Amino acid sequence: MSNRPELLAPPEIFYDDSEARKYTSSSRIIDIQARLSERALELLALPVDGIPRLLLDIGCGSGLSGETLTENGHQWIGLDISQSMLNIASEREVEGDLLLGDMGQGLALRPGIIDGAISISAVQWLCNADKSSHEPRLRLKAFFGSLYRCLARGARAVFQVYPENIAQRELILRCAMHAGFAGGVVMDYPHSTKSRKEYLVLTCGPPSISTAVPRGKGEDGESCSEDGK
Incomplete structure (x- = not known):
């Protein structure tokens, strides 16, 4: 992506x-967000x-x-960190409870209350040092540590991400593992430049809980592993 928004401004x-x-008014964006959210x-x-679950939508x-x-x-x-985005969410009368906050400073939620978390195209922003006080590793540590604490044991967190490079992907995954999560990367349509999507699928809980990573979708719509086989 040549014009990644996270490289343009905080x-x-x-x-x-x-x-x-x-x-929010782009029909293309609305469609993409719906499909990514359904997959997450x-x-x-x-x-x-x-039974309805209490989920966290980060970003x-x-x-x-x-x-x-x-x-x-x-x-x-x-x-979300953007007051403008949250203002529009309020205008649209979405049914979720909205919080203004910087995920890189941690999540101020009570332990164990969240049944699952999703995030669409947001977590990679933590890899940028937008301010002199920002250190990506520490911000990722604060984020994943607080997320682990607020999730119920056995709950999953699924992040659709656009890492800029392999080093970013490894940094994000490493910080998640250090926080106590198990899991890995699910790659959908790995051989398609246009359709390729990457998800970080994490499980919160002790080793007795199944932490197997789902298989990604292949070009024909069937499941495939990260290497496309």
Whole structure:
């Protein structure tokens, strides 16, 4: 991606009132967000028992991904650093509870209350040092440590990410593992430049809980491993 927004400005500045409205009014963006959110929810592998879960949407923006959670019968809390995005989410009367905050400073939520978490195109922002006080490794450590604490044991967190390079992917994954998570990367359509999507699928809990990483989708819609086999 030649014009990655995280390289242009910090998120709370990049997503100002104008950019937030433009983002939310794009039919292309709305469609992409819906598809990515549906896939993230699928990878969460929540029990199919008709019981609504309390989910966390990290980098919720104007609530596009949260609407997918609502449509699937779940309650959710949305966190974002852009006040402009949250203002639009409020205008759109999304059904989630909205919180203004910087995920790189940790999540101020009570331990064990969240049944699952998703994040669409947000976590890679933590790899940038937008301020002199920002150190990516420490911000990722604060984020994953606090996320681990607020998740119920056995819960999953699924992050759709666009790492800039292999080093970024490894940094994100390493910090997640150090926080206590188990899991790895799920790659959908690994051989397609246009359709290729990357998800970090993490499980919170002791070794007795199944932490197997799901298989990604291949070019024909069937499951495939990260190497496409």
